[in-house]
Amino acid sequence: MNLYLWLFFGIWIIGWWLNSILSKKYNSNLIRFFVPTFFGIIFLMMWELIVLGLNINPVLLPAPTAIGSKFIEEIPTLWIDFTQTLIKGALSGYILGCGSAFIIAILIDKFDFLKRGLLPLGNFVSALPIVGMAPIFVMWFGFDWESKCAVVVVMVFFPMLVNTVQGLSIIDKSRQDLMKTYSASYLQTLFKLRLPSALPFVFNGLKICSTLALIGAIVAEFFGSPIKGMGFRISSEVGRFALDMVWAEIFVAALAGCLFYGFIALMEKQFTFWHPSQQK
Amino acid sequence: MKFFNLIYSLFFRSNFFPIVFILTVIGIFWYLIAIPMNTEKVERKFKNLNSTEKIIQSWNLEKPKLPTPHQIVKEIVNTVFFKKISSKRSLVYHGWITLEATLAGFFLGTVLGILLALGIVHNKAMDLSLMPWVIASQTVPILAIAPMIIVVMNSVGVTGLLPKAIISMYLSFFPVVVGMVKGLRSPDQIQIDQMRTWSASSNQLLWKLRFPSSVPYLFASLKVGIAASLVGAIVGELPSGAIAGLGARMLAGTYYGQTIMIWSALFAAAFLAAFLVITINFIQNYTLKKMAILT
DSSP states (O other): OOHHHHHHHHHHHHHHHHHHHHHHHOOSHHHHHHHHHHHHHHHHHHHHHHHHHTTOOTTTOOOHHHHHHHHHHTHHHHHHHIIIIIIIIIIHHHHHHHHHHHHHHHHHTTOHHHHHHHHHHHHHHHTSOGGGGHHHHHHHHOSSHHHHHHHHHHHHHHHHHHHHHHHHTOOOHHHHHHHHHTTOOHHHHIIIIIHHHHHHHHHHHHHHHHHHHHHHHHHHHHTOOOSOSHHHHHHHHHHTTOHHHHHHHHHHHHHHHHHHHHHHHHHHHHHOTTSGGGOO | OHHHHHHHIIIIISSHHHHHHHHHHHHHHHHHHHHHHHHHHHHHHOOSOOHHHHHHHHTSOSSOSSOOHHHHHHHHHHHHHSSOTTSTTOHHHHHHHHHHHHHHHHHHHHHHHHHHHHHHHHOHHHHHHHHHHHHHHHTSOGGGGHHHHHHHHHHHTOOTHHHHHHHHHHHHHHHHHHHHHHHHTOSOHHHHHHHHHTTOOHHHHIIIIIHHHHHHHHHHHHHHHHHHHHHHHHHHTTTTTSOSSHHHHHHHHHHHTOHHHHHHHHHHHHHHHHHHHHHHHHHHHHHHHHTTSOO
């Protein structure tokens, strides 16, 4: 047993002890923020120490500090990959897919027949491994971001459609009657009553789709891409056993995923402040 | 009269007729769009065709840009029923390899997820430290790690089923944790108080109240989890370089421009996903009926 391993167990026990005391004694917002952050820091330290202590080959598991320095060193490359995959591929596909699903949901909402046909199919399609469409789209639209965009569109379309249709089909009879007594037109009822009350479902769809979009854009690059992009970098650097670079890319993906999700959650808070789930 | 009622409910009450209608529309659209997409190849291959012949040829090319449904069905029937199961050309062989990894990973992920959920519900320190990370990890594209896990495990000497199963485990694990934590916490305070007045131990509280009331949540997560497992197993087959499995089949199809092969693998994956979800649905309905939650 060397020093690093002793430190590893020491930090583990101290961290465990401190967190269990903290979480038992106090219950404020500060603790709610502090405990998980502390856990994260302890986890990173333990990772670093076990890599040092057991002399783990960096080809298998690089230490967090190595990943961090690689991240800072390679920021220009990471930025190129980020714009290629996440901005051009994922974001464009996300906007196109969610937007078209939203509009189509409003259109088919008028026809009960279409709704009854599309909802079960949409639910079914949501469970399918759509990522498998990636090679086909790469063949159709070429290696560049257009094919990734197409994969993302197909991936996000049905979850978004199903959620929006479900949101629109929640009908509060008394509110609709009230709109009728105001002699509101279809469009007025749609914009002033039904769309706002469907918003919690719409945002739920947007949240689910944000992860799907990232996955679609990255995995589609495994099937063919130009010599940039996160999926390309991950698969090629894995082949060269440069795992610190792979972890740096994963860190970028995780950060982007969290930030985007947080952004949508913030918008949700702004637009659906009236919903019970948003009130404390 | 009974027969008439059945027909009536199929057409007007249930979703049967609308679904068939939409599938028909998709089918017609598919055949129509296949014509312009494949004409280029038809014109390159055949000269002097009239338009009817061109259309028929565009639906029956060997390596079309968009294969038609009947070509895909033919390929699936051919590779499922007319090849030896052990042959590398058999879709059953590839499907089985993917299914094995999916089920192994799903099982591991479910067990691990339930254990972690129990820990989170019973230990406040674990709850406060882990739960935010579990939720945050849902927003991260975990699938991006797949090639790394495969290659690293290969270099340690672990090959075959296990690396893929680990990716599947990883993907099915999070829905189960989130669902089970919700489920184990779903009993009302009144019910918990009632258990306390009977001086139930925390073990009894778990097995007689918390666990039974979490079962519907468990099944909902299992359905999400098994679909994710399948995706994990398929993506896990990509970096190992197209050896066996449905993902490998798709990759091989991309390499050799065999579009019909890609589509048949895709359809096979879809059938597999449907089969798995329906199986869980069936078990769910049976269990919930036995537990008298669903009547």
